[in-house]
Amino acid sequence: MQDVVLALLAKEPSHGYDLRRRLAAALGPLGETLNAGQVYVTLTRLEKAGLVVQEREDAPVRGPRRKVYALTASGQERVAAWLAETTGPRADVTEFHLKLVAAAESGLADPLALVAARRRELIRNLAEAQRAALAHDANSEAGLLLEGVALRLQADLRWLEACERTWAARAPRGKGGGDG
Amino acid sequence: MSRDGLRVRGRSQRRGAKDGPDAGPADRHPGEAAGTALRAVGLSRTYGRGENLVRAVDGVDLDVPAGQTFAVTGPSGCGKSTLLQLFGGLDRPTEGEVWLGGRRVDHLGERALARLRRRAVGFVFQSFHLMDELTAAENVELPALLAGASPRTARRRAAGLLDRVGVADRARHLPSKLSGGQRQRVAIARALVNEPLVVLADEPTGNLDSAATHDVLRLFDELRAAGQTLVVVTHDERVAATADRVVSLRDGALADDIRLGGDGGTGLGTLLGWED
Ligand SMILES: Nc1ncnc2c1ncn2[C@@H]1O[C@H](COP(=O)(O)OP(=O)(O)O)[C@@H](O)[C@H]1O
Ligand SMILES: [Mg+2]
Numbered sequence: 164m165q166d167v168v169l170a171l172l173a174k175e176p177s178h179g180y181d182l183r184r185r186l187a188a189a190l191g192p193l194g195e196t197l198n199a200g201q202v203y204v205t206l207t208r209l210e211k212a213g214l215v216v217q218e219r220e221d222a223p224v225r226g227p228r229r230k231v232y233a234l235t236a237s238g239q240e241r242v243a244a245w246l247a248e249t250t251g252p253r254a255d256v257t258e259f260h261l262k263l264v265a266a267a268e269s270g271l272a273d274p275l276a277l278v279a280a281r282r283r284e285l286i287r288n289l290a291e292a293q294r295a296a297l298a299h300d301a302n303s304e305a306g307l308l309l310e311g312v313a314l315r316l317q318a319d320l321r322w323l324e325a326c327e328r329t330w331a332a333r334a335p336r337g338k339g340g341g342d343g
Numbered sequence: 344m345s346r347d348g349l350r351v352r353g354r355s356q357r358r359g360a361k362d363g364p365d366a367g368p369a370d371r372h373p374g375e376a377a378g379t380a381l382r383a384v385g386l387s388r389t390y391g392r393g394e395n396l397v398r399a400v401d402g403v404d405l406d407v408p409a410g411q412t413f414a415v416t417g418p419s420g421c422g423k424s425t426l427l428q429l430f431g432g433l434d435r436p437t438e439g440e441v442w443l444g445g446r447r448v449d450h451l452g453e454r455a456l457a458r459l460r461r462r463a464v465g466f467v468f469q470s471f472h473l474m475d476e477l478t479a480a481e482n483v484e485l486p487a488l489l490a491g492a493s494p495r496t497a498r499r500r501a502a503g504l505l506d507r508v509g510v511a512d513r514a515r516h517l518p519s520k521l522s523g524g525q526r527q528r529v530a531i532a533r534a535l536v537n538e539p540l541v542v543l544a545d546e547p548t549g550n551l552d553s554a555a556t557h558d559v560l561r562l563f564d565e566l567r568a569a570g571q572t573l574v575v576v577t578h579d580e581r582v583a584a585t586a587d588r589v590v591s592l593r594d595g596a597l598a599d600d601i602r603l604g605g606d607g608g609t610g611l612g613t614l615l616g617w618e619d
Contacts, residue, residue, distance in 0.1 A: 283601050289584040290603040292614055297564055297585070301557050310553075312614050313581055320580040324418060 166245040167258075168205050169214060169234065170265030173242050176218060176233035179203050189264040193257065206232055214238035246272040249284055256322065263326060267333070274330040282323050289316040378445065380541050380572040381407040381430055386439035387595075388425050399425040401595035402439070407541070412563065412573040414586035422595040423576040424545050430574060431464045431543045432456045444540045461490045465534030467544035471526040473518040479529045480505060480514040487536045497536075504532035508562055524555025531562060541572040548582050560585050 171182055183202045187194035209215045215232045234242065246266055259281065266272035296309035388400040399422045407413050415423050428434035429441055432448055441449040443463050451459060466472075473482045483501035488494065505511045508528040510521070518526050527547060534542050544563075548556040556579075564585060566573060575582060583589045584603065591599040 279599060283599070286580065286584055286589055286601055287603065288614055289580060291611060293560075293581055293584045295611060297557070297561055301554065316614075317580050328418075 164201070164205050165209060165214075166242070167261045167265060168202065169209065169238055169242045170245065170262070170269055170271070172215060172232055172234050173239065173265070173269030173271055176220070176231040178220075178229050178231050179206055182206075182232075185268070186261075189261060190257070209238070214241060242269065243271060246277070249280065256319075260326075263330060267330065273334075275327065275334060278323055278327050278330065282320065282327075285316055285320050285323070289313060289320065292316060378409055379406050379442070380409040380411075380444060381405075381574065382440075382442035383426075383430065384440040384442070386426070386429055386441065387437050388422075388429055388434065389437045398595045400429060400436070403592075403595070403597055405590065405597065407572060407574060409540075409572050410570040411588060412567045412571075412575070412586040414583035414589045415574065415576045415592055416578060416580070416583045416589060417592035417598075419578065421592045423578075423592055425595075426592065427543050427545050427574065427576045430541075431466060432460045433466075461486060462537050463540040465537070465539035465542040467527070467530050467534050467542065467547045469546035469549035471518070471523075471530045471550075473526055473530060473533075475518055478515050478517055479510060479521065479525075482518070482529055483533045483536050486533060490537050492537075500536050501532070504535055505529065508532045509558070522555065523551050524558050527551060527555065527559055528562065531559070535566075535571075541574060542566070544573065544575045544577075546577055546579075547575060548577070548579055556582070 167186065168182060171177065171185055177185075179199070179202050183197065183199055186197060186202070190197065206215065210217065210232070214235055215238050216235055217230050218233050220229050220231045242265075246262060259277075263274040263277060266274045266277055292309055292313040296306060296313055299306040299309060301307075301310065383403050383405045386400055386403040386405075387398065390397040390399055401422070403426060415426060417423055425434065429436050429449075432441070432443075432451070436449050439449075440447055443459065446459075448456065448459055473479075474485070477485065480498070480501045483504055484494075484497040487497035487500055492500070502511070502514065505514050508531055510525050510528050510532075513521055513525055513529075518529070521529065527550075531542075531547075534544075548559050551559065560582060563573060563575070567585075567587070573586075575586060577583055587602070587604055589599075589601040589603060590597055591601075
């Protein structure tokens with residue numbers, strides 16, 4: 164949660180309410196379980212840790228100048244590190260999804276590059292599981308476990324394919340065809 | 344000559360040898376002197392023209408070293424089958440070159456190409472493509488006969504290979520009496536019968552359930568261990584993950600190239616969740 168909130172602030176300083184709206188949009192029905200309080204608690208923690216500061220909005224579209232949250236230098240560093248770190252074979256789908264959303268919104272990383280890197284990592288993992296699976300009788304206990312591990316990695320790879328399609332279609336320069 | 348005669352890439356075809364990897368000395372196939380088995384240079388294949396132009400394969404450069412297994416992955420329509428057909432001389436490129444075992448083949452005449460295809464390439468397809476009116480053994484013998492083997496030699500090779508792929512007891516059955524997995528194993532035996540330079544497989548597990556897929560992957564793994572060059576086109580990540588190298592195709596062009604095997608993996612412990 165902290166990393167996601169930080170990453171969403173990388174695009175521009177935002178009000179807590181806007182952050183919550185963007186998170187809810189990225190999370191769909193899962194976002195409905197997110198209450199406003201959680202976002203503010205997270206923001207307060209981040210402020211204490213020196214990763215964000217509150218400042219006055221420069222030019223409100225309308226209404227009074229509200230207080231917005233902005234990243235500090237160390238907050239920016241932490242966002243960059245979060246986007247760059249690989250997530251490990253058992254990473255959570257939601258976290259990776261939010262990483263892609265945050266990468267695209269902040270412009271700090273290319274979601275398609277993140278997808279490609281994760282894909283390479285998962286294929287390596289799958290190769291390992293698959294090699295082990297082939298070395299065991301599929302009906303043995305070990306074979307059954309390895310089957311489960313391989314199927315889960317395969318499911319993650321299928322989902323990455325969908326991620327690639329969606330983010331490629333949204334890429335600013337468009338992908339595929341002619342000169343790109 | 345031994346009783347069974349046939350040797351495929353260093354594996355004797357003795358009965359009963361299928362229970363484990365028998366580590367025999369690796370005989371080298373004449374065409375397999377370490378080097379490039381298959382090479383594509385600037386390979387393109389377009390269909391249609393003008394507004395309807397489809398770049399099915401778009402500027403692919405690829406070297407498949409002898410003895411390596413390659414997987415080509417990508418979403419449906421990205422050009423996998425077209426690429427494989429160009430590799431195997433079933434289709435001709437619009438641009439670029441295909442080399443098989445050090446010989447440029449895309450310019451060959453129809454007859455020379457057909458001859459080369461029979462001897463140098465073994466095909467495996469998603470839907471098996473066995474001849475319905477021939478028995479399993481006859482299906483395997485046919486390409487050997489077409490390549491000029493004597494009936495006796497063809498029979499002997501077919502028997503050895505059917506044993507090797509684990510369907511010796513089905514040799515006299517028609518394909519319609521075999522399960523999908525058995526049919527594909529017969530098709531793999533057929534692909535191997537002329538000791539091809541390269542085996543090209545297009546979605547070989549696409550019509551198989553997971554147990555039969557497992558069998559085919561085991562078989563591919565044995566072929567790999569025996570030094571058979573193999574290019575498998577698949578959208579099944581588990582099939583791709585058994586190759587030495589995985590290349591991704593997107594809109595007809597190579598998008599990624601992953602070398603597998605060796606060290607550098609995460610370790611099964613992490614996969615199983617023990618190191619979290
Ligand atoms: N004979 C053909 N005529 C016209 N278009 C074709 C023909 N064969 C393939 N294509 C087109 O070329 C592209 C690649 O097809 P294919 O190689 O079959 O992809 P894949 O095997 O990856 O699903 C697709 O857009 C397909 O519609
Ligand atoms: Mg295809």
